[in-house]
Amino acid sequence: MDISAATTLAAGIVALIAPALVQAFKKYIPADYVGLTSLGVSILLGVIAIAATNGFHGYGWGIVLTGVIGVAQAVYTLVNQAFGGKLSKDNAAA
Numbered sequence: 001m002d003i004s005a006a007t008t009l010a011a012g013i014v015a016l017i018a019p020a021l022v023q024a025f026k027k028y029i030p031a032d033y034v035g036l037t038s039l040g041v042s043i044l045l046g047v048i049a050i051a052a053t054n055g056f057h058g059y060g061w062g063i064v065l066t067g068v069i070g071v072a073q074a075v076y077t078l079v080n081q082a083f084g085g086k087l088s089k090d091n092a093a094a
Contacts, residue, residue, distance in 0.1 A: 007055035011064045014045040015071035019079065021045075042072040 022029075022038045029037050046068035055061045 004053060004055065004058075007050055007053040007061070007064055010049035010053050011046060011055075011068045012071070014049045015042070015068045016075060018042045018045050018068075018072040019076035022076065038073065038076060039069065042069045046072075 018041045019038065022034070022041055026034060043065070046065045049068070050056055050061050050064055055064060
C-alpha cells in the first residue's frame with residue numbers, strides 16, 4: 001500500500017475533528033439531516049487532508065478516506081453514548 005505517514009496522521013486528526021465540528025454547529029442543522037451532514041463533513045475534511053498531504057498519488061487513498069469516515073462516525077457514536085444521548089439533536093438546547 002502506498003500511504004504516507006503524513007496522510008495517515010492528517011486523516012486521523014480529521015477523524016477526531018469532524019464530529020467536534022458537527023457538534024459545534026448542530027443547532028443550525030435540521031434534525032433530519034444531522035447524520036447526513038456528519039457524513040458529509042467527514043468526507044470533505046478527509047479529502048482535504050488527503051489532498052494536503054499528496055495522498056492521492058498512491059492507490060491507498062480510498063482506504064484512508066474510508067478509515068477517516070469510519071473513525072469519525074465511531075467517535076461521535078461513542079461520545080454520544082457516553083453522554084447518554086445528550087448530543088443528539090432531540091436533546092440539544094435551542
